[in-house]
């Protein structure tokens with residue numbers, strides 16, 4: 001007690017906060033709930049129960065480090081009750097040599113959503129070969145609940161070895177989706193998705209949109225860093241075009257209210273969500289069932305060791321509990 005009081009006196013000046021630093025997104029309500037009431041409400045997402053509204057964004061596979069990262073992420077999904085998207089499973093299209101990198105169902109367990117991932121370019125290749133079955137087999141091999149399709153024309157254009165599409169993604173999706181007997185999620189990879197494309201997605205038989213919005217990891221920029229100096233200089237401004245998660249949320253709220261989606265379309269609000277407060281704000285602002293997704297923030301710890309990831313998530317989830325207990329969205 002004496003030490004604690006001495007700390008208070010010593011730290012009082014260090015703890016001053018300027019009113020400019022006030023996070024005006026929230027009202028703080030200290031009277032309404034107790035700590036015991038500060039709980040995360042049950043979230044049923046994509047038909048399965050999550051213990052926290054967090055989605056592990058699609059990342060990696062195909063290297064030794066990726067195997068370790070995926071195992072750490074899958075373990076965290078299981079321990080904390082989170083949904084998980086695998087990174088691109090492209091290498092499984094023609095061989096099973098990388099299967100172990102992606103075979104995370106035994107770790108995640110059957111009760112949580114786990115989705116495979118493939119790029120729209122691979123869907124185009126399969127379409128041109130009149131055979132979608134190698135794509136469907138990925139879902140069977142990995143026993144995933146469904147498939148995430150990433151649509152990334154800018155990344156492909158800036159990637160030195162990128163695949164150029166000869167058919168528009170909307171036409172490819174319209175060909176592919178009716179052949180899949182499992183749920184489909186559509187995402188970008190860090191640029192976000194504009195209003196016209198979102199409107200088209202709302203008419204499709206898909207289960208969720210994963211924003212992968214602008215504001216965090218940006219694969220167009222990443223590929224330009226791998227490209228020639230001249231390409232980097234020429235195209236960099238274009239990597240800065242896109243839609244933030246909050247922009248996309250306003251757009252989906254508006255579009256989906258005007259033209260309700262054909263089914264119970266759910267949202268993974270992701271791309272530049274570094275902190276539970278941003279995630280909490282986003283899911284509270286959504287008029288549709290939503291969780292928030294994180295990629296690079298989780299990767300940072302997952303590539304170190306499981307304990308680092310576990311500690312990070314413990315604190316993020318405790319923060320979320322406190323947010324649900326004591327913070328409300330401020331009416332503007």
Ligand SMILES: Cc1cc2nc3c(=O)[nH]c(=O)nc-3n(C[C@H](O)[C@H](O)[C@H](O)COP(=O)(O)O)c2cc1C
Nearest residue numbers: 057058059087088150212216217271272294295296
């Ligand atoms: C190392 C790394 C690898 C990724 N690989 C994929 C991928 O294979 N497929 C995919 O759809 N997205 C991939 N992404 C994009 C993420 O799913 C996510 O959309 C993006 O990182 C934005 O989220 P963030 O800002 O929280 O990192 C990758 C991201 C990272 C950091």
